[in-house]
Amino acid sequence: MTKVNLKTKSPNDAKPVLSAAYVRWLPRYSSNMEDDDMGRWARVAYAGKFDNIGFYRGKVCRWEIAWVKKLNIKGELKFTISYLYPSNGKHLFDNLEDAQKEVEQTFRWFMKMCCGKISCR
Helix, strand or coil: CCCCCCCCCCHHHCCECCCHHHEEEEEECCCCCCCCCCCCCEEEEEEECCCCCCEECCEECEEEEEEEEEEEECCEEEEEEEECCCCCCEEEECCHHHHHHHHHHHHHHHHHHHCCCCECC
16 A cells, blocks of 8 residues: 655645735825815725735735725814724724724734634635
8 A cells, every 4th residue: 555645734824915014005085185076085904915916816815904084073183994804883083193003903903813814825
């Protein structure tokens, strides 16, 4: 009888696609702090591979993870987060930097809890 050694890969051997180091913020509607001609403004957080493609070997490898929208409340600018991955609720911040920081920290926590279960082979 011939012994055949089959190496199997465990799910933990897969390369992770999402990485906390790869959060990138892109403008939506307006590249400055002014609204576009229809009154829209947002910053969108993306995570994953950033080689200008959203797919790798037929699998999605870049995700929109959150939007930060600008609000004018009684003459004061506020920023609200809308998450696009498992999370709920909206959060209000006094400045854009704090809103972006919250998204990135929450995303890092989320990825840590996933323990590499989100992957692309």
